[in-house]
Amino acid sequence: MSSATVQPATYGHDASFPRFSVARYQKMIETGVLDVNDRVELLENYMVLKMARNPLHDSTIQRSQRVLFQIVPNGWDVRIQSAVALADSQPEPDFAFVRGTGADYETRHPGPVDVGLLIEVADSSLLRDRQDKTRIYARAGIPVYWVVNLVDRKVEVFSDPDQAANPPAYRSRQAYGPGDQVPLVLDGAAVGSVPAADLLP
Numbered sequence: 001m002s003s004a005t006v007q008p009a010t011y012g013h014d015a016s017f018p019r020f021s022v023a024r025y026q027k028m029i030e031t032g033v034l035d036v037n038d039r040v041e042l043l044e045n046y047m048v049l050k051m052a053r054n055p056l057h058d059s060t061i062q063r064s065q066r067v068l069f070q071i072v073p074n075g076w077d078v079r080i081q082s083a084v085a086l087a088d089s090q091p092e093p094d095f096a097f098v099r100g101t102g103a104d105y106e107t108r109h110p111g112p113v114d115v116g117l118l119i120e121v122a123d124s125s126l127l128r129d130r131q132d133k134t135r136i137y138a139r140a141g142i143p144v145y146w147v148v149n150l151v152d153r154k155v156e157v158f159s160d161p162d163q164a165a166n167p168p169a170y171r172s173r174q175a176y177g178p179g180d181q182v183p184l185v186l187d188g189a190a191v192g193s194v195p196a197a198d199l200l201p
Contacts, residue, residue: 006135006167010128011048019045022090041083042090043136050092051125056150056201060121061094064148064199068095068119071184071192076116077101084118085109086140091133094148095119097186112140116186123150134158139168144185148199155182155196 007013020028025042028034039050065080072078079096090109097117098110105114118137122129129147137145138161147156154177158170176182178200181193 008044008046009131011043011132012046017046020047021045022085022088025090026085041092042088043132045088051128054123057121057123060148060150060199060201064095064119064121067194067198071194072097073186073191075099076186079105079110083109084115085111086136089136089140091136093118094121112142115142117144117146117184118142119146119148121148121150126151130156134170135167137161138165138170139163143188145170146182150201153178153200155180155199157182159185 011017020042022042022045025034025047034040040047041050042048061080065078068078076097076099079098079102081092081094082096083090083092084096085108095118096110096115098105098114099116100114120129120133126147126149130149134145138158141161141163143159143161145158147158149156154175157174157176158172159174160171162169162171176196178197180196182196182199183190184192184194
């Protein structure tokens with residue numbers, strides 16, 4: 001198991017919390033120790049409770065999926081609240097742009113090389129999504145990460161991960177307001193754009 005280089009902001013503060021490898025966490029799911037009723041995800045080897053969802057969060061996902069499915073280019077697919085397997089984490093981002101189709105992931109979760117973009121919708125989860133998950137996703141080399149920030153009504157785009165930084169971080173952060181177009185960048189190339197207003201309440 002790897003160790004986080006900084007203390008997570010939203011979990012792991014009790015020294016007695018057990019830590020799990022990704023393989024062990026997956027085995028717990030396979031054997032039924034954990035099921036869909038357990039609202040957890042693995043972050044930096046900590047099994048943490050997922051943030052509670054409210055109507056604003058869920059309606060944003062419902063609205064956003066209509067927009068995102070319209071712009072997904074050939075060779076890519078969009079997954080919704082599905083697991084991504086990283087070296088020390090198995091988060092379930094609200095959206096993931098991944099290579100291929102659903103058939104490619106019948107026996108495994110997408111890994112970092114499969115992912116072009118991860119998106120989290122953030123209200124009560126803003127601190128975790130902006131601070132802890134930027135570190136996790138940068139460490140994994142996820143090329144682009146969006147935080148749909150419902151609190152401040154903007155879309156924050158993180159890109160150019162620095163995996164060697166301590167802690168890992170994204171070198172670039174851009175914020176887009178309701179009047180802006182958010183560029184969709186996959187494999188380093190802009191393949192479209194999304195009006196930020198279509199993602200924000």
